[in-house]
Amino acid sequence: MTDLPRIILANKKQGSLLRFHPWVFSGAIKKIEGDPKDGDIVEVYSVSSEYLATGHFQADGSIAVRAFSFKRINPDGDFWKEKIRNAYETRLTEGLADNTATNIYRLVHAEGDGLPGLIIDVYADTAVIQCHSIGMYMIKDHLVEALRACYGDQLKTIYDKSSETLPKNFAANLTNQCIWGEDKGSVIGVENGCKYNVDWFTGQKTGFFIDQRENRKLLGEYSKGKKVLNTFCYSGGFSIAALLNGAKEVHSLDSSARALDLVTQNLELNGLQDANHKNIKADAVEYIREIDVDYDVIVLDPPAFAKHMSARHNAVQGYKRLNAQAIKSIKPGGLIFTFSCSQVVDKYMFNSTVMAAAIEAGREVRILHQLHQPADHPVNIFHPESEYLKGLVIQVN
DSSP: OOOOEEEEETTTHHHHHHTTTOEEEGGGEEEEEEEEOOOOOOEOOOOOOEEEEEEESSSSEEEEEEEEESSSOOHOOOOOOHHHHHHHHHHTTTTTOOOOOOOOEEEEGGGGGTTTTTEEEEEEEEEEEESHHHHHTTTHHHHHHHHHHHGGGGGEEEEEOOOOTSSHHHHHHHHOOOEEOOOOSEEEEEETTTEEEEEETSSSTSOOGGGGGGHHHHHHOOOOOOOOESSSTTTTTHHHHHHHHSSSEEEEEEEEHHHHHHHHHHHTTTTOOSSSEEEEEOOOOHHHHOOOOOOOOEEEEESSSSSGGGGGGHHHHHHHHHHHHHHHHTTTEEEEEEEOOOSOHHHHHHHHHHHHHHHHOOOOOEEEEEEEOTTSOOTTTTGGGOOOOEEEEEEEE
């Protein structure tokens, strides 16, 4: 027996937890025993008093409980240390946690690592924590101790960047800040030999789009002697990978001047300031519509067009327009690396959308690669929602 508050589910609402899906929606709850506050740890039971899971409670939102254990546990410091250690050992197995050629990786991928509501990214000697649930934010001191126990002297900084990912009412008075170690705003990280200045203080997400690591490597393999257009380029990850692998010419396109400044910084960091490269500040669809047919490779890596199901139709139309224009505009025999990170657009819908774009463009298209997030962004087999990045490499004739 524990003294944790109890969430009692309505009749026949326990099925998803019995299948180890970690979310309990508010509509599935019959009653609450105790007085849990947002972020408190609770136990979940069936209407017949069968224990189901332990997780964080949050009344603000449709997901009322995010389960981090399906066994009765004591959620103390040792529990969280074991969770972080398990994630770390997985990254060791993947060849990431002790790799001089790549020291940028995701240590914790929320539900994919059994820690819903928590992201931890590692950049060289820095760990950046981003909490998406109040419960994970409330145990950040345990997370700091777990990270320090795991990494020892290798870790110099732990930074919390949760203010923009937590519920607005809760986060109103929170600020992103260093919560342990050296208070610095950026670090030089390495990915497959490419150097990047990672700025978690002002950068998007935790500072870098780690999930494209293997896809950037693949692009590099296709780039030798090619002219490459990298749209929605942000800090130029695909551009650097292309140039360091022998691309003849690279154009980096983004609507943000700040993003293009980051590209310039990373070019200099890799000794590419004199490379055949050009920054272009423009809207991607409008630019592609006007280009001459002379790009060998085009990268389409837009931000999420839909974060909620209600926006999915418009997102699909946006992906279709973007891909159709690129297919119309690329050189015969050219390659398009096209992606979607919209969770509500699954890989089957995305593939169908690209097919519809190819039909509209009226050109012969074949798929060479089907792309996805890398191993440090694992997909929980019981939680298909943790698979969000999908992509294709298509050849256009």
